[in-house]
Amino acid sequence: MAFLALSDIRKNYGPQTVVHKFDLAVERGEFISFLGPSGCGKTTTLRMVAGFEVPTAGSIKIDGKEITRLHPNKRNVGMVFQSYALFPNMTVAENVAFGLKIAKKSAAEVKSRVEEMLNIVKLPHLAGRYPYQLSGGQQQRVALARAIAIKPQVLLLDEPLSALDAKIRVSLREEIRSLQRSLGITTIYVTHDQEEALSMSDRIVVMSEGRAEQIGTPFEIYNNPTTRFVASFVGTLNVLKGQALDPASGLMRVDGQEIVSAKPLPAAAGAECSVALRPEVATIGHPSIAVADGKNRMIGTIEEVSFLGSVVRIRVRFQENAIKLDVFNNPNAAPPERGAEVAVSFAREDVLVLEGGHA
Amino acid sequence: MNQARIGAWIATILGALYFVVPLIGTFEFSLRMRRGEYSFDAYRVVFGDPQFQATFAYSTLQALATIVVGVLLVVPTAYWIQLRLPKLRPVVEFITLMPLVIPAIVIVFGYIRLYNSSSILPMTASARATDLLLTFSYVTLALPYMYRAVDTGLRAIDVRTLTEAAENLGAGWPTILFKVILPNVRSAILSGAFLTFAVVIGEFTMASLLNRPAFGPYLQNIGANRAYEPSALAIIAFVVTWACMGLINVFGRGKQIKAAP
Numbered sequence: 164m165a166f167l168a169l170s171d172i173r174k175n176y177g178p179q180t181v182v183h184k185f186d187l188a189v190e191r192g193e194f195i196s197f198l199g200p201s202g203c204g205k206t207t208t209l210r211m212v213a214g215f216e217v218p219t220a221g222s223i224k225i226d227g228k229e230i231t232r233l234h235p236n237k238r239n240v241g242m243v244f245q246s247y248a249l250f251p252n253m254t255v256a257e258n259v260a261f262g263l264k265i266a267k268k269s270a271a272e273v274k275s276r277v278e279e280m281l282n283i284v285k286l287p288h289l290a291g292r293y294p295y296q297l298s299g300g301q302q303q304r305v306a307l308a309r310a311i312a313i314k315p316q317v318l319l320l321d322e323p324l325s326a327l328d329a330k331i332r333v334s335l336r337e338e339i340r341s342l343q344r345s346l347g348i349t350t351i352y353v354t355h356d357q358e359e360a361l362s363m364s365d366r367i368v369v370m371s372e373g374r375a376e377q378i379g380t381p382f383e384i385y386n387n388p389t390t391r392f393v394a395s396f397v398g399t400l401n402v403l404k405g406q407a408l409d410p411a412s413g414l415m416r417v418d419g420q421e422i423v424s425a426k427p428l429p430a431a432a433g434a435e436c437s438v439a440l441r442p443e444v445a446t447i448g449h450p451s452i453a454v455a456d457g458k459n460r461m462i463g464t465i466e467e468v469s470f471l472g473s474v475v476r477i478r479v480r481f482q483e484n485a486i487k488l489d490v491f492n493n494p495n496a497a498p499p500e501r502g503a504e505v506a507v508s509f510a511r512e513d514v515l516v517l518e519g520g521h522a
Numbered sequence: 523m524n525q526a527r528i529g530a531w532i533a534t535i536l537g538a539l540y541f542v543v544p545l546i547g548t549f550e551f552s553l554r555m556r557r558g559e560y561s562f563d564a565y566r567v568v569f570g571d572p573q574f575q576a577t578f579a580y581s582t583l584q585a586l587a588t589i590v591v592g593v594l595l596v597v598p599t600a601y602w603i604q605l606r607l608p609k610l611r612p613v614v615e616f617i618t619l620m621p622l623v624i625p626a627i628v629i630v631f632g633y634i635r636l637y638n639s640s641s642i643l644p645m646t647a648s649a650r651a652t653d654l655l656l657t658f659s660y661v662t663l664a665l666p667y668m669y670r671a672v673d674t675g676l677r678a679i680d681v682r683t684l685t686e687a688a689e690n691l692g693a694g695w696p697t698i699l700f701k702v703i704l705p706n707v708r709s710a711i712l713s714g715a716f717l718t719f720a721v722v723i724g725e726f727t728m729a730s731l732l733n734r735p736a737f738g739p740y741l742q743n744i745g746a747n748r749a750y751e752p753s754a755l756a757i758i759a760f761v762v763t764w765a766c767m768g769l770i771n772v773f774g775r776g777k778q779i780k781a782a783p
């Protein structure tokens with residue numbers, strides 16, 4: 164049975180339903196991310212696990228114990244806030260000790276645990292400082308130490324890195340992840356940064372308008388998005404609109420050129436239909452060079468070339484449709500020129516056929 | 523120096539004169555008790571007067587009691603309003619401002635009517651109960667100052683998130699209030715406390731009408747019957763008040779604790 168189970172959770176604020184039919188089973192030690200646009204209900208769902216909000220319907224269980232209506236201070240759940248929320252009147256050590264003292268641990272135990280925690284977050288030298296004497300990154304480490312000091316059953320983090328600058332964000336997220344692994348602590352991590360979610364998580368819950376659109380590993384979410392929303396929210400997506408010719412065999416026509424998808428198309432023959440491509444699945448070549456059998460090939464014109472460092476992003480226009488694609492930077496070959504005619508080729512399996520209306 | 527600066531200086535100097543001249547006059551007069559030379563005789567008389575000592579001690583005690591009751595009333599209220607009932611804030615603000623609008627004499631007549639010796643709660647029947655009534659009426663009088671100060675202090679910290687962080691770590695409400703909220707609004711409470719002290723120490727109307735031996739009525743009594751001592755008392759009261767103001771500044775600025783952004 165799942166360690167943390169959210170079953171059929173619903174949350175209303177007045178007449179507005181902000182979380183619908185939310186089901187999630189988290190295994191012990193798993194790292195789960197909630198990913199979604201602003202206002203989709205990530206924080207609300209997390210706060211229901213912490214006990215700051217009570218679900219309108221549904222139940223939450225930790226290790227088989229019903230906690231849906233348990234007061235937050237009776238749950239054994241640690242929380243890290245976006246704004247750090249350190250107690251300004253207490254030193255770093257006192258902040259970390261706060262939960263331990265409430266749990267009536269002996270003075271010696273508190274002391275050794277605080278030291279241990281500060282070592283884990285690499286801040287033992289700052290024990291006597293006040294929060295306002297710390298950088299944002301340091302404050303968030305202290306907040307993390309404070310949250311895990313009480314050995315919570317579940318650790319919740321609500322966009323803990325979003326107030327920090329890019330470099331620290333990357334290094335701290337790696338630290339959080341390795342810490343989580345070594346402690347084996349079950350974790351839910353809220354973010355609207357897809358890179359964060361993809362790089363850290365065991366599984367991602369992609370949310371939209373209060374619903375879990377898809378739950379899966381980063382690999383599944385990125386490569387096999389089940390809905391159009393997931394596909395377009397996670398990563399860059401090129402949408403190709405055209406006409407279905409033979410839906411069963413995946414044949415369709417886009418801007419006068421025929422392409423085939425490995426999966427059947429969800430449209431009637433002759434009807435309008437759209438499929439999608441990730442930027443990195445397509446390659447470009449000279450129109451005169453033939454491609455391997457069975458691969459799709461479309462002829463277009465390079466409209467824009469942007470050099471991003473390790474990759475070069477190229478926009479190719481057919482007629483109505485244009486796609487962005489990424490090629491690796493090659494220091495020995497200049498990137499293609501604007502206006503050149505190119506052949507874009509991609510495998511049938513890489514054509515994403517999505518449910519959920521037209522983009 | 524340009525014209526505007528000169529104008530500003532003149533205005534400042536005029537303002538200062540308006541304020542300082544009467545003070546100097548009073549001070550000068552208070553030193554003239556001994557004929558022909560300046561002396562602190564008036565002060566000696568005042569400080570030596572057992573009545574002065576008794577009333578000043580009484581009012582100080584009243585002020586301290588008022589501060590304690592006021593803090594215990596205002597801090598949890600303002601905290602709760604900020605945390606759970608932000609919509610009620612304008613209403614509460616309005617209520618706390620009422621004592622500035624309603625004259626003290628109206629309030630005290632209300633009290634006398636409500637709590638007289640033939641009422642259900644005859645608080646004016648005994649001296650101790652009347653002391654208590656006076657404390658409560660001072661709490662009312664000082665409410666606007668105390669509430670404003672505490673509310674401002676609470677707004678400077680993220681009350682809601684700090685509360686949640688503490689709850690998350692297992693804290694119950696007494697811990698949250700006394701270990702997390704109070705220490706972070708300490709300087710605000712202190713400034714409210716000193717304002718309260720300044721209001722209570724010289725208060726006349728309520729003490730007089732409730733017939734309690736407070737410093738205000740004593741001031742009035744001396745003022746009506748003596749020549750030099752009232753001036754000395756005025757200066758003493760002034761110094762006490764300004765000492766309070768000075769302390770507000772010291773504690774207001776002291777160890778600035780910044781809330782997390």
Ligand SMILES: Nc1ncnc2c1ncn2[C@@H]1O[C@H](COP(=O)(O)OP(=O)(O)OP(=O)(O)O)[C@@H](O)[C@H]1O
Binds near residue numbers: 204
């Ligand atoms: N206390 C509240 N009262 C009424 N509506 C609320 C309340 N809290 C949140 N909402 C609404 O619930 C919805 C979900 O909010 P939530 O904070 O969970 O979003 P989020 O996914 O965390 O967004 P963000 O990425 O911006 O933090 C929003 O539409 C919000 O306006």
Ligand SMILES: [Mg+2]
Binds near residue numbers: 207
């Ligand atoms: Mg949020």
